[in-house]
Amino acid sequence: MPIYVVDKPLNLTSHDVVGRARRVLGTRQVGHTGTLDPLATGVLVLCVGASTKLVQFMERDTKDYLAFISLGAATPTLDAEGPLGEVADVPDFSDEEIGDALQGFLGAQQQVPPQYSALQVGGVRAYVAARAGGALDLPARPVVIHELDLLGRAASLAAAPQTFSPTPDGRWRPAATGQKFSLPPRLGDFPTLVVWARVGSGTYLRSLARDVGAALGVPAHLSGLIRTRAGRFGLTQATPLDLLGEQAGLGDLQALDLPIIEAGPELALQLRQGKRPAHSGTGRFVVLLSGELVAVVDGDGEQLKVVRAWA
Template sequence: MPVYVTDKPLRLTSHDVVARARRALHTRRVGHTGTLDPLATGVLVLCAEDSTKLVQFMEHDTKDYLAWISLGAGTPTLDAEGPVSEERPVPTLDHPGVQATLDTFLGPQMQVPPQYSAIQVNGQRAYAAARAGEHIDLPARPVQLHELTLLGLHATTDAAPHTFSPDADGRWHPDPAGQTFTLPPTLGDHPTLLVWARVGSGTYIRSLARDIGAALGTTAHLSGLVRTRAGRFGLQDAVQLTDLEGAAGLDDLAALDLPTIPATPDLALKLRQGKRPAWQDTGRFLVTLDGALVAVADGDGHTLKVVRAWN
């Protein structure tokens, strides 16, 4: 079965989306390539049946987001699920100063995950402990932030743009003629940053909102989040969950963002036998790099095996 790019609706968990996909696709074997919180919307890539084997190659892809960060109010969940548990004054801010602060987060970072997250510590989910009133010291984890662009500084989240379009590079910007996104109800009228972000796998935008607020001398929470891209898949490629049944989807080879080697019958046989043959051919199909992952297409042009190739 193919790979499907879906647009996760507001208030559904990623598990909810998988459950609905199982019914629509008439299979129990459905996985996704990166969790979205219930109050987030946007790109959620689903892999069905044998395509679930591709999740391991796609879950580490970079991801793009539109993020609304409300300043002056903190919440236990770090998002608009609330309630507001801390309030602090917001200093006077300007666009250049906020952008300079955002720039300090670029590159490799150590990030503390939210207390309300699915991370396991000693066999216990952090969110389960948080709901029981317990606090777990979650260790900081390495993340990579590639781009953070301030699109606007607004008096409230409701006053910020909600309608956007992508440019040729996949970066989204406010556009009254574009796509309108629904955000969760706000927790009050708080100054709000509108940020476009490109981040590496494992980055919590909720934690980033918390840390940006602290760097600006206040507290903050994430009041809205839209994932506009996951790996090679943009929001414009997504289908609605209601249209998933009968959707064409993508086959495995088209879904993987990897160089492709067309396998000769001899190479395909050796790979099926678990051997590691050398790739000697030159010419337009010479795509190997030392230790790089490549997709090797079998004789039918679709069946594939992902291998680590060496010159």
């Protein structure tokens, strides 16, 4: 079955979107390739039916975001869900100071996840413990932040740009005309940074907002977030959730950004039988038979090994 690219609306969890998709599409087999928090909007990729097998290859894709980081106020959730915690005056930072702080987070690093997250320790969800007034020991995890670009700054979230247009290279920039995004209700009038981010899988933008504030010496929270790309799929390809039932969806091959091997019947049979046929290529490949996806395989320069095969 196909793959759907949905523009997740505000105030729905990713699980809520999956539930609606199951009802609209008439199947229980629906998965997504990367969670969005309820107060985030934007690209959520849904894999349906047999295509759910592709989630394992797509959930590690890089993702792009428009992030609104409000300085001078912290929250326990690290976002606009609140409530407000520490509040402090914000110095008049220069663009250079802010840029230097952002650049300090580029590359591979260790990031401490939010307490209000679905991570588990000893079978207990972090957000369950947090809502009960506790806190789990969440160790820092390796993440990669590829790009951070300061698009603008404003005296408050209300004054920050909310209309953006895509650029030819897939980025988004503030514009007089374009797409106006919905943001969560603001918790107050705090100086706000508008940042375009490209990050690796597992990166929490809420944690990044907290850490950017710490680097500047002030509390901070993520006051708005829009995912503009997940893997090969951008926001311009996304359909509103209410129109999901009217969409035909996309094929599996449009989801995987991998080299393709056109396999003959013999090679396909060998892979299905668990054999490791000789092959000169390295890396991960998509194997096709008569134009249909047969398997995703790994090659070490000498042999191919099946990662997941389709009958």
